[in-house]
Amino acid sequence: LLAFMYRQIRYPRFARxxxxxxxxxxxxxxxxxxxxxxxxxxxxxNPLFSEECLRLIEQLPPWLPAYRRGQAIRSxxxxxxxxxLG
Numbered sequence: 585l586l587a588f589m590y591r592q593i594r595y596p597r598f599a600r601x602x603x604x605x606x607x608x609x610x611x612x613x614x615x616x617x618x619x620x621x622x623x624x625x626x627x628x629x630n631p632l633f634s635e636e637c638l639r640l641i642e643q644l645p646p647w648l649p650a651y652r653r654g655q656a657i658r659s660x661x662x663x664x665x666x667x668x669l670g
Contacts, residue, residue: 589640589665596632600669604630608637608665616656618646626662633667640665 598604606629613622623641628634650659 585644585663588644592640592643593665593667594636594639595667595669596630596636599630599632599667603669604632605668606630606633606666608633608667609662610637610641610665611660611662612641614647614649614659614661616649616658618649620644620647629667633665636667637665 608628609626611622611624611626612620615621620641623638625634625637628637649656651657
């Protein structure tokens with residue numbers, strides 16, 4: 585997952601030119617069918633980073649859902665994405 589994210593990430597030009605760095609924390613739900621829904625930015629140092637993270641999440645392929653007692657279930661996940669220069 586992270587390898588995919590870091591290959592696809594585009595550092596926002598304004599943030600690069602102004603030396604802005606930081607970490608975006610987000611949460612999302614993987615449905616019973618593997619779709620990613622309910623994406624929520626929990627913390628972000630800059631709205632440009634938030635927009636880029638939302639764009640990346642939209643590009644993710646379907647996930648394998650979590651299972652409980654042999655049945656696919658919805659599951660909540662959190663992740664962080666670092667934006668660092670050089």
